[in-house]
Amino acid sequence: MLEVKGLRKVYRSGSREVEALRDLTFTVENGELVCLVGPSGCGKTTLLRCVSGLLDPTAGDVRVNGQAVDGPPKGMAVVFQEYGRSLFPWMTVRDNVELPLKQKKVDKKRRAELVAESLDAVGLSGSESAYPWQLSGGMQQRVAIARAVAYEPQTLLMDEPFAAVDAQTRADLEDLVRQLWKRLGVTILFVTHDIDESVYLGQRVVMLSSSPTVVQDELIIDLPAERDQLTTRAAPRFIELRTRVYEQIQAAKKNTGK
Ligand SMILES: Nc1ncnc2c1ncn2[C@@H]1O[C@H](COP(=O)(O)OP(=O)(O)O)[C@@H](O)[C@H]1O
Ligand SMILES: [Mg+2]
Numbered sequence: 001m002l003e004v005k006g007l008r009k010v011y012r013s014g015s016r017e018v019e020a021l022r023d024l025t026f027t028v029e030n031g032e033l034v035c036l037v038g039p040s041g042c043g044k045t046t047l048l049r050c051v052s053g054l055l056d057p058t059a060g061d062v063r064v065n066g067q068a069v070d071g072p073p074k075g076m077a078v079v080f081q082e083y084g085r086s087l088f089p090w091m092t093v094r095d096n097v098e099l100p101l102k103q104k105k106v107d108k109k110r111r112a113e114l115v116a117e118s119l120d121a122v123g124l125s126g127s128e129s130a131y132p133w134q135l136s137g138g139m140q141q142r143v144a145i146a147r148a149v150a151y152e153p154q155t156l157l158m159d160e161p162f163a164a165v166d167a168q169t170r171a172d173l174e175d176l177v178r179q180l181w182k183r184l185g186v187t188i189l190f191v192t193h194d195i196d197e198s199v200y201l202g203q204r205v206v207m208l209s210s211s212p213t214v215v216q217d218e219l220i221i222d223l224p225a226e227r228d229q230l231t232t233r234a235a236p237r238f239i240e241l242r243t244r245v246y247e248q249i250q251a252a253k254k255n256t257g258k
Helices: 044-051 094-104 106-123 137-150 167-184 193-202 235-253
Strands: 001-011 016-028 034-037 057-063 076-079 155-159 187-192 204-208 213-221
Touching: 001 094, 016 057, 016 076, 016 235, 034 193, 044 155, 044 187, 057 235, 094 137, 106 137, 106 193, 167 187, 167 193, 187 193, 187 213, 204 235, 213 235
Parallel strands: 016 213, 034 187, 034 204, 076 155, 155 187
Antiparallel strands: 001 016, 001 057, 204 213
16 A cells, blocks of 8 residues: 655755645555546656655655655556656667566566566567667557566556657557556556546546645546546546546635636
């Protein structure tokens, strides 16, 4: 279980202070798929950096299965917003996916299996020997997802992973995430600024206000587990839920006087 309690982050540079996060409290149960939605600049990336132990919070704490996070937690993988910069251009797809497994000291035979399985899962079998720059944006993002999946994480954090791909690719990748989540039983915290995406993907949506950022509300997404781009997005319940999220985020803006 992932617990975020009273999380606050103030960036300080010289005499300038930016309060990126004011007070965040929420939990994600093991095996859950939770979306965190909030406007650009509200501190979503800051939050994920604190959760993944890359950044020290100013106050509050983060726990993974009861353990306080003070460095990158074991069993956690992150898919970043800027996939272009997260893959090594001089390494093939295979080597990019394999690298974290070497760091984890997985033996060679098992590494080969995991790389093959994860590339297959994202539909990239056959591209093992390509270099990232030879692939489209959507394919590069699938390599980044394969790399995270091959690591066999218990917890997967995703930071607006589809912000830079075209709409059709984005829809395919959303379905891929739900498919992988169901198959692997992994806990996913998926961060997005896109309200429709959060409702389509999540079992639960945590809404953030604009800055100074607090948790505005949470909503259970009681849509059927089998989702598809056409029927789910056209369902009356989907429209109701997205309206609720939209209203909450508008209300949050008013509260902070923006
Ligand atoms: N390293 C940093 N130093 C100072 N301010 C930062 C730093 N990183 C982010 N910020 C500020 O913190 C706020 C939240 O940023 P960020 O977490 O990137 O938001 P989001 O991911 O939701 O767009 C913004 O106002 C941003 O300018
Ligand atoms: Mg961000």
